[in-house]
Amino acid sequence: MSRYVLEKLSKEHDRKSFVSGLESVDRYLKETARGHTEKGVSITRVLTPLEASPPKSILGFVTLSQISVEARAWDGTNGLPNSPVPAVLLGRMGVAESEQGKGLSRMLVASACQLAFDAINACGGIGMVVDAANEDLIGFYEKFGFVQVEGLRLFLPAESLKVKTRIE
Amino acid sequence: MSGLSMATKTEKEVTKKVGRPRATVETVRVSPRLPAAVVERMQLAAELRGVNSSAFMLEAIETLSKKVIEEEKVWKLRETQAKEMTSLLAKPPKPTKFAEEAAKLAAEHVEIRS
Numbered sequence: 302m303s304r305y306v307l308e309k310l311s312k313e314h315d316r317k318s319f320v321s322g323l324e325s326v327d328r329y330l331k332e333t334a335r336g337h338t339e340k341g342v343s344i345t346r347v348l349t350p351l352e353a354s355p356p357k358s359i360l361g362f363v364t365l366s367q368i369s370v371e372a373r374a375w376d377g378t379n380g381l382p383n384s385p386v387p388a389v390l391l392g393r394m395g396v397a398e399s400e401q402g403k404g405l406s407r408m409l410v411a412s413a414c415q416l417a418f419d420a421i422n423a424c425g426g427i428g429m430v431v432d433a434a435n436e437d438l439i440g441f442y443e444k445f446g447f448v449q450v451e452g453l454r455l456f457l458p459a460e461s462l463k464v465k466t467r468i469e
Numbered sequence: 470m471s472g473l474s475m476a477t478k479t480e481k482e483v484t485k486k487v488g489r490p491r492a493t494v495e496t497v498r499v500s501p502r503l504p505a506a507v508v509e510r511m512q513l514a515a516e517l518r519g520v521n522s523s524a525f526m527l528e529a530i531e532t533l534s535k536k537v538i539e540e541e542k543v544w545k546l547r548e549t550q551a552k553e554m555t556s557l558l559a560k561p562p563k564p565t566k567f568a569e570e571a572a573k574l575a576a577e578h579v580e581i582r583s
């Protein structure tokens with residue numbers, strides 16, 4: 302039985318009270334996320350309690366957008382198309398300090414993977430890219446199978462997003 | 470180090486104050502509070518470049534802004550990264566147990582609304 306709702310960020314949500322402990326993450330949610338969601342630059346979805354009413358408290362959030370992956374034709378890179386190909390970017394994620402340690406991060410990433418899989422299944426794409434907020438979080442994403450490719454950036458092929466327990 | 474104030478001037482206002490048309494685009498005055506050492510280093514760098522502090526800051530801000538925006542929209546792979554991606558796509562890793570458990574947990578507890 303569902304306990305939480307993951308829905309698009311709107312004016313119904315209480316952004317001001319959200320504190321994750323990471324200033325850049327909090328600032329993005331408070332100052333940028335709603336504008337970007339309204340303009341379609343990216344989509345931020347927030348996790349709220351199932352029965353919440355406005356102003357709904359935000360327990361966590363994920364921000365997804367499209368990214369183009371570009372590669373020149375080098376030897377040994379025949380598997381990549383010559384033209385830019387789309388992927389889904391999990392650019393930002395945060396969990397409220399008061400809710401940390403309850404497994405919400407895991408559920409948020411799993412939900413983001415589900416959304417990415419659906420988007421790729423409908424429109425195409427080679428996989429999911431993640432920008433970890435800091436080095437400490439790289440190991441967390443690696444547990445999901447993401448592979449570190451550059452700095453704080455990780456990748457998981459679309460095929461690997463098919464998780465039986467969630468995706469039919 | 471905190472605070473950022475901004476004041477906007479239209480082209481007309483800028484023109485009126487200086488008596489001749491200097492700006493062809495809207496300008497904004499930004500007054501960030503910065504550590505003195507950073508300002509000193511920036512001024513030295515600007516002098517070495519032979520430009521004033523405003524021009525130096527503009528160039529640095531433009532360069533970094535474009536880089537950050539582009540990185541979020543286009544991922545240009547270097548050769549080694551492209552090879553790693555190629556091998557990942559050729560042989561996608563199987564979902565991990567951790568991912569399966571997380572997906573199960575999310576399926577039970579999270580309702581995704583469009």
